[in-house]
Amino acid sequence: MKCWQSVLIIFVMLITANFANGEEWEAVFRPSESPSKVILPGEIFDGVIQLWPYVGSDDDAKKFLQLENHDFLGLFYIVSVDEIRQSENNAEVLELIVTAILKKNFSPTQFYIWNWENKNIPLKIKDLIIGKTEEVPPREYVILEQKVTSPFSLSFWPSIFVGSVAIVLLIFIAQRRMVSREKRKxxxxxxxxxxxxxxxxxxxxxxxxxxxxxxxxxxxxxxxxxxxxxxxxxxxxxxxxxxxxxxxxxxxxxxxxxxxxxxxxxxxxx
Incomplete structure (x- = not known):
């Protein structure tokens, strides 16, 4: 009799496990900090993806490392998966501690679909405060009228004359010094x-x-x-x-x- 009871218990456990594996997963993505700070597009932040009910093995959980260096939901970029662990509050909740980058501004909707392997996992984004980047208003440039002086105007020639005389004098002095030096030799x-x-x-x-x-x-x-x-x-x-x-x-x-x-x-x- 006891033997049949043991077999029955094992059978019930297997059915329960199969039923759990067949259940649809749900997920939540939120910043690690609480309360969350304002995050601007292009900024990097720490986040956590919570997935349940998860009763897979540790080897199965390691597959989530494939999220590294990939796009996530078209809204984020996962830089690294820093840790994979079970939630302290619920053993059926798997937590992925990630470093992510916010790619763009968006308004969180009720849920998103996370396509993972052969599953379509409904995912909610919580506690994420997105700051909008301010648009830089177009600058107005004022072009001032400036008087352009032609290099061939009358006021320009005295400068040319003075400069030419100075150059000639310098050449003359240099030649005199050279002649004097040669004469001395x-x-x-x-x-x-x-x-x-x-x-x-x-x-x-x-x-x-x-x-x-x-x-x-x-x-x-x-x-x-x-x-x-x-x-x-x-x-x-x-x-x-x-x-x-x-x-x-x-x-x-x-x-x-x-x-x-x-x-x-x-x-x-x-």
Missing amino acids: LEIKHRREVLKQLRQFRAVTRPGFESLYNQKEQLQRYIVGDGDFDQLIKKIAIIRYQKDWSKKDLNELRVLASKAEANLKRMYGI
Whole structure:
């Protein structure tokens, strides 16, 4: 007898489960916060979808993770399904904790149809306060009349003239500086050559004066109009072919060379 009672109880439980699975589901979608804050289109918020009567397994419940990154009712976008759990108040109520985005303004109606797998689930939206975005009124632009000055008007030419003169002056000053710099370089080079040639006047013997005479053309480039130098060259030219030079001739050459060197130093300030 007890065996038949056990079989009967199991049979009744199976029938009850099948009946429950065959029932139509209902659902509610609401914000997690209570009371709800105003949500504007495009804003993200936390929500909960409550579904009942649900007596499926945990594996069946995990199918609701497919809601992630999908449109929901054409009104929301489910960013993520953060948790799937049974309601603390009713074991037949399944709760989906979601992060959602409000896609657009709408006025909640009595219910919506949520198409899930092969079921059409009636769903109500509760406690959702939707704020309307303010429309920006069209701006009025006032165009002020402005006087346009032609670049070829009479008042424009003085500016062009002044600017042109300034540019010419700048170019002239730059060129003068470049010329002055080059001239300075030539003077420095010239002075070095003169200092080099001064060493030729230190001759005190016949070979030294003959060497000085052999470089007379090079020296004459730096010495112009110096009578002492000219006398020195002429004196060397007269006696250079003599077999012997007397002491008088050498002393006379030394005096002329000393005077020419002094004149050269005075001329170039060295």
